[in-house]
Amino acid sequence: MPRLHVPQPPTRPGDKPDFSYVALSPAGVIPKPEVQARSRDMEDVAHGLVRVLDDRHEAVGQWNPQLDAEDLQVGLRHMLLTRIFDDRMQRTQRQGKISFYMRSYGEEAVAVAAAMALQPGDMLFPSYRQQGIYMVRGKPLVELMCQLLSNTRDMCKGRQLPVMYHWNAGRIFSISGNLTTQFPQAVGWAMAAAIRNEDHIAATWIGEGSSAEADFHHGLLFAAVHQAPVIMNIVNNQWAISTFQGTAGGEQRSFAARGPGYGVPGIRVDGNDFLAVYGVTQWAAQRARTGGGPTLIELVTYRASAHSTSDDPSRYRPKEDYEHWPLGDPVERLKNHLIARGEWSEKQHKELHAELDAHVVASWKEAVSFGALNEGPRLDRHLMFEDVYKDFPDNLRRQSEQLAEEIKLNAELGLAAPKE
Amino acid sequence: MAQMNMIQALNSAMDVTMARDPSVVVMGEDVGYFGGVFRVTDGLQRKYGEHRVLDSPISEGGIVATAIGMAVNGLKPVAEIQFADYIYPAVDQIASELARLRYRSAGDFTSPVVIRAPCGGGIRGGQTHSQSPEAIFTHICGVKVVMPSNPYDAKGLLIAAIEDEDPIIFFEPKRIYNGPFDGDPNKPAVPWSTHPKGDVPEGHYKVPIGKSEIVRPGGAVTIVTYGTMVYVCEAAARKLNIDAEIIDVRTMSPLDIDPICSSVKKTGRCVIAHEATRFCGFGAELSASIQEECFWYLEAPIQRVAGWDTPYPHAFEWEYFPGQARVALALRAAMGDEQQ
Ligand SMILES: Cc1ncc(C[n+]2csc(CCOP(=O)(O)OP(=O)(O)O)c2C)c(N)n1
Numbered sequence: 001m002p003r004l005h006v007p008q009p010p011t012r013p014g015d016k017p018d019f020s021y022v023a024l025s026p027a028g029v030i031p032k033p034e035v036q037a038r039s040r041d042m043e044d045v046a047h048g049l050v051r052v053l054d055d056r057h058e059a060v061g062q063w064n065p066q067l068d069a070e071d072l073q074v075g076l077r078h079m080l081l082t083r084i085f086d087d088r089m090q091r092t093q094r095q096g097k098i099s100f101y102m103r104s105y106g107e108e109a110v111a112v113a114a115a116m117a118l119q120p121g122d123m124l125f126p127s128y129r130q131q132g133i134y135m136v137r138g139k140p141l142v143e144l145m146c147q148l149l150s151n152t153r154d155m156c157k158g159r160q161l162p163v164m165y166h167w168n169a170g171r172i173f174s175i176s177g178n179l180t181t182q183f184p185q186a187v188g189w190a191m192a193a194a195i196r197n198e199d200h201i202a203a204t205w206i207g208e209g210s211s212a213e214a215d216f217h218h219g220l221l222f223a224a225v226h227q228a229p230v231i232m233n234i235v236n237n238q239w240a241i242s243t244f245q246g247t248a249g250g251e252q253r254s255f256a257a258r259g260p261g262y263g264v265p266g267i268r269v270d271g272n273d274f275l276a277v278y279g280v281t282q283w284a285a286q287r288a289r290t291g292g293g294p295t296l297i298e299l300v301t302y303r304a305s306a307h308s309t310s311d312d313p314s315r316y317r318p319k320e321d322y323e324h325w326p327l328g329d330p331v332e333r334l335k336n337h338l339i340a341r342g343e344w345s346e347k348q349h350k351e352l353h354a355e356l357d358a359h360v361v362a363s364w365k366e367a368v369s370f371g372a373l374n375e376g377p378r379l380d381r382h383l384m385f386e387d388v389y390k391d392f393p394d395n396l397r398r399q400s401e402q403l404a405e406e407i408k409l410n411a412e413l414g415l416a417a418p419k420e
Numbered sequence: 421m422a423q424m425n426m427i428q429a430l431n432s433a434m435d436v437t438m439a440r441d442p443s444v445v446v447m448g449e450d451v452g453y454f455g456g457v458f459r460v461t462d463g464l465q466r467k468y469g470e471h472r473v474l475d476s477p478i479s480e481g482g483i484v485a486t487a488i489g490m491a492v493n494g495l496k497p498v499a500e501i502q503f504a505d506y507i508y509p510a511v512d513q514i515a516s517e518l519a520r521l522r523y524r525s526a527g528d529f530t531s532p533v534v535i536r537a538p539c540g541g542g543i544r545g546g547q548t549h550s551q552s553p554e555a556i557f558t559h560i561c562g563v564k565v566v567m568p569s570n571p572y573d574a575k576g577l578l579i580a581a582i583e584d585e586d587p588i589i590f591f592e593p594k595r596i597y598n599g600p601f602d603g604d605p606n607k608p609a610v611p612w613s614t615h616p617k618g619d620v621p622e623g624h625y626k627v628p629i630g631k632s633e634i635v636r637p638g639g640a641v642t643i644v645t646y647g648t649m650v651y652v653c654e655a656a657a658r659k660l661n662i663d664a665e666i667i668d669v670r671t672m673s674p675l676d677i678d679p680i681c682s683s684v685k686k687t688g689r690c691v692i693a694h695e696a697t698r699f700c701g702f703g704a705e706l707s708a709s710i711q712e713e714c715f716w717y718l719e720a721p722i723q724r725v726a727g728w729d730t731p732y733p734h735a736f737e738w739e740y741f742p743g744q745a746r747v748a749l750a751l752r753a754a755m756g757d758e759q760q
Pocket residue numbers: 129177178179206207208209210211235237239240241303307449478480502506509
C-alpha cells in the first residue's frame with residue numbers, strides 16, 4: 001500500500017541536537033574536475049562535500065584557491081563587518097528604530113567568498129540573506145542603514161521593507177520580497193551577456209526552501225538549454241522559517257544533485273569554509289566565462305539566527321543547535337586558518353573587531369541624522385506616487401492632491417496627521 | 421459561546437470541520453508543526469496528525485495544484501497561502517484549472533478547494549505583505565471570493581467555505597486578526613473581546629456564502645465595504661455624525677447585490693470603500709452594478725474610497741491606507757448640500 005511520507009527534522013525543541021543526517025566528506029578529498037568537464041562526468045561532486053579547511057586549520061586539496069594572506073585578511077574583514085553590521089542592526093530593530101531585520105549570521109562566507117571570487121562587472125542577483133556582497137563591493141554602510149531606516153536618504157524612497165536593497169552601479173540587483181523570482185532572472189541576464197558578447201557573468205542566490213518554487217526549475221531549464229554563463233547558488237542553511245530542508249525535498253538527494261538532472265554541473269560545498277566557497281565559485285566562474293555554461297552550487301550552512309526579527313526559532317528547533325553544527329563558524333574558521341599560517345593573531349582580531357564596530361557605530365550615527373521611520377526628518381510623502389511609471393499619470397496626480405486634502409482634514413477629525 | 425479573536429475563530433472552524441469530516445485536510449507553508457506564521461493552524465497537526473495537516477514546500481503553484489488533485493480524489497483541502505501577496509505563483513492553477521474544472525468537464529469533475537490567504541495592510545509589512553488582490557480573483561468566473569470582517573463571520577464563513585462544493589478564495593484581513601481597527605494607528609489596539617462579534621459559538625455553525633450583512637442601519641447614506649474598512653467607515657461616519665447604513669459585503673463573488681441596491685434606493689447616496697487599489701478595484705464593479713439599478717434614486721454621484729494606484733509603500737503606510745479622512749471626504753461628497 002502506498003503511504004504518504006512526511007519528512008521529519010531530526011530534532012525538535014527539547015531534543016539533543018543531531019546533525020548525523022548531514023553527509024560530510026573530509027577536507028581535500030573531492031577531486032576538482034577540469035573546468036570544461038561534461039556535467040555527466042562529474043556527478044560525484046554533487047553528492048560529496050567540497051571542503052578545503054581541515055580540522056587542523058590547514059588548507060588542503062585541489063579546490064584550495066591558493067589565496068595569499070592579504071586576500072584572506074580582506075575576506076575575514078568583510079565577514080566580520082557583515083556580522084557586526086547584522087548584529088547592530090538587529091539591536092536597533094529591538095529598540096524600535098527600524099521596523100524589521102534579517103541577519104545572515106553563520107552564513108557570512110557564502111556571500112563574501114563568492115563575491116570576492118567574482119569580478120566587479122559580474123551581476124549579482126541575491127536573496128535577502130547575502131549582506132556580505134555589499135561589503136565586498138564597497139557599498140557605504142550609511143547607505144544600507146538609510147534604507148533600513150526608510151529615511152530621507154533611503155535608496156528605495158520608503159517603498160520597501162528593510163533589507164530589500166538594490167545597487168545598479170555596484171551591479172547588485174533589487175531584492176524582491178517574493179522568493180526565487182531572481183533565480184531565472186539572473187539566467188536571463190546571463191543570456192543577454194552571451195547575446196551581447198559580453199564577458200560578464202551572473203550569479204544568483206536562493207535559500208534551499210525557495211528551491212521549491214517553480215522559478216527554480218525555470219532558471220535551471222533556461223540555463224541548461226542556452227548554456228547561460230551563470231552561477232546558481234542554493235544556500236542550504238537547513239531551515240526555511242519553521243520547515244527543515246527535507247520539506248523542500250532535501251531528504252532523498254542533495255540540492256546540488258538537481259543540477260545534473262538538467263545537464264548542469266552541481267557542486268555541494270561546505271558553506272562555512274571560506275576557501276572552499278571561493279574555490280568552487282572561482283571554478284564555476286571560469287567555466288561560465290570560457291563558454292562552459294551554468295553551474296549549480298549548494299552551499300551547506302546553518303541559519304544561526306532567527307529567520308527574521310518576527311520569528312522565534314525556539315518554537316521549532318533545539319535552542320543549542322548551532323553550537324553542535326558540524327561545519328562550525330565561518331568567521332572562526334578563517335581566522336584560525338590565518339592564525340595557523342602565522343598571518344593573524346587574536347590581538348589583531350580584537351583590534352579589527354573594535355575598528356569595524358566603531359565604523360558601524362559611526363555610520364549609524366550619520367544614518368540616523370537623516371531621519372528614521374518614526375522620528376526626525378521624513379521623506380516627502382508625494383514620493384510614493386513617483387516611479388509607478390516613468391511619467392506621472394493623471395490618476396496619480398489627482399490622488400497625490402487628494403492626499404494633501406486628507407491630511408488637512410485629520411485635525412478636524414481629531415486624528416494625528418502623519419508626520420511630515 | 422466563547423470569546424475568540426479572528427485567529428482563534430478561524431482555527432476553530434478548521435478544528436470543527438476536521439473533527440466532523442475526515443476528508444478535510446490542511447496544507448501550506450509552516451502550517452503544521454509550527455502552526456502558521458499567524459498561528460491560525462496552531463495545534464491542528466498535533467490533534468489531527470501529519471497526514472491531515474501538511475507542511476508544504478514553498479511552492480504556491482504546487483500547493484494549489486496538489487490541492488486540486490486531492491480534491492478530485494475526494495479530499496477537502498484547506499490550503500493556506502502565507503500572505504495574499506504570494507498567491508501569484510498559483511494564479512495559473514487558480515484561473516485556468518481550479519475555477520474552470522466544473523465548467524469544462526460539464527460537472528464530471530469538481531475541485532472544491534478552499535484557499536485561505538491573509539491580506540491587507542496596516543502591519544508595516546511593506547509592499548509584499550500588505551496587498552489586497554481580491555479583484556484579481558473576482559474577475560475569474562468559477563471561484564467564489566470571501567472576506568470576513570469579524571471573528572463570528574470568520575468562523576461561520578470558513579465552515580461554510582469548507583462545506584461548499586465550489587472552490588473558494590478566503591481572504592483574511594490580518595490587521596483585524598486581533599481586534600477591530602478604526603484606521604487610527606495612534607490609538608491603543610482594541611481586542612475582539614470588546615466587540616459583540618468576538619462572541620463565537622464553540623461548535624458548528626455557518627454564515628452563508630453569498631450574503632452581505634447590514635452591520636449598521638441608517639438612513640442618510642449607504643456605505644458598501646468589507647474587511648478592515650468596515651471599522652474605518654463606522655468611525656468616520658460617527659465622527660461626521662452621519663446616519664450611515666453600513667453594509668459588509670462579506671462575499672465579493674457571487675455578489676449579493678439586492679440588499680445593497682435596496683439600501684441605496686432608500687438613502688439615495690452611496691460610498692464604496694476598500695483597501696485595495698482604486699483603479700479596476702472591486703469598488704468599480706460595485707459602483708457599476710449599483711448605478712445600473714439605482715440611477716434614478718441617486719441624489720449624488722457614487723463615491724469610491726480605496727488605496728492609491730501605487731504599490732503599498734512601507735514608509736507611507738498610513739498615507740496609503742484609506743483612513744478615516746479619506747472616507748470622510750467621500751462621505752461629504754456623497755452628502756453634498758445635506759452635509760453643509
Ligand atoms: C513566493 C513567496 N512565498 C512565501 C514567502 C514567505 N517566506 C519568506 S522567507 C520564507 C522562507 C525561505 O526559506 P529559504 O528559501 O530556505 O531561505 P532562508 O530564509 O533560509 O535564507 C518564506 C516562506 C515569500 N516571501 N515569497
